[in-house]
Amino acid sequence: MTEHPVGPPGVADQATPAGLLKSVVAQASFVAALMFYAGVLYDGAYYGYFHLSPIGIGFTFPELVIQSLRLLALPLLILLSATLVVLQVPDLLRRLPRPAQRIARGSLDAVARRHVLVMLSGVLLLLAWRPLQLRGWGWIAPTTIAAGLMLGQTKAANGGRRPKGMLRHAVPVFAAGLFLLWAVALIAALMGRSDAEADARTVEDRTAVVVFSTKSLKLTPHRSLHEQCLGAEVDTLYHCRYEGLRLLVTRGGRYDLLPLDWQHDYDPVYVLQESADLRVELLPGTR
Known part of the structure; x- marks a missing residue:
């Protein structure tokens, strides 16, 4: 065989x-x-x-x-x-x-x-x-x-x-x-x-973020962060508005935000969770 x-x-x-x-x-x-x-x-x-x-x-x-x-x-x-x-x-x-x-x-x-x-x-x-x-x-x-x-x-x-x-x-x-x-x-x-x-170096080109809150978020102050809070007598749900932020990353309603002119050694990164008391709007970034 x-x-x-x-x-x-x-x-x-x-x-x-x-x-x-x-x-x-x-x-x-x-x-x-x-x-x-x-x-x-x-x-x-x-x-x-x-x-x-x-x-x-x-x-x-x-x-x-x-x-x-x-x-x-x-x-x-x-x-x-x-x-x-x-x-x-x-x-x-x-x-x-x-x-x-x-x-x-x-x-x-x-x-x-x-x-x-x-x-x-x-x-x-x-x-x-x-x-x-x-x-x-x-x-x-x-x-x-x-x-x-x-x-x-x-x-x-x-x-x-x-x-x-x-x-x-x-x-x-x-x-x-x-x-x-x-x-x-x-x-x-x-x-x-x-x-x-x-x-x-190009934070300003990222997606712009506007945050609305029912009350002050007590965020760490930054030269580019603009907080505008209305008086309690004003009839509106969201009394505070935050501008001057750019989106780094978002997942599951969590937003990691950078202020404009962010510097690695000095500046904070804001971490916010969207909820009934906090609303986030995304806008085109500008130079």
Whole structure:
């Protein structure tokens, strides 16, 4: 009886529609979790600049994933592009002419054999991490260390054999993943604060808010906050009116408001909950 060749475990299953579906679902779950992680860090830095917490605001999982799309800017795109290029290196090499293949493979093998130097470069960059982070390039240090760790997993770096075992394979790969997560965290926090600083400089362009209240709200005074309260004898439900406010974010009847000319180090953020005694009107922002 002729026996059919048996491929590596899992290969046949991946070739079936069900196997492909499982693979796609697994990858989509990982990407969603990573985007959630990045979204939390981004929102934490963004709203933290305004002295607020995303948890306190009450963002849901899908909203945090959507927020993470704002991270698709230059630093993260560089990191993602480099990762995708590295994953496609074997296929790219096969498409090159044979002389070019030998040169490219020889160059990559030479770099892989010197992976310790790549890791050392990342460690040296860590020593200058704070100046790099202030310029928006702090993520390069952990990315370089992760690249060195992954180069150390190639055959060229291990005498033509793939490393195996906990210490030689599992631990370096896990460490590389942690360094890449750190790089994503640095990018997310950096972009969150950068976007918050940019938005704080253009508060007047945000949605204008007028607040009506049955009584004085005793808000912290601010040069741009205008309170107008009528006397008790006036026959109206709302006796007090507040202007000079701009909308930062709203959820479930809660309004987080900034006064015009808001300054990070000095000025308050007003948090109001709409109720029968308090009404909020939204108007176009003006310059």
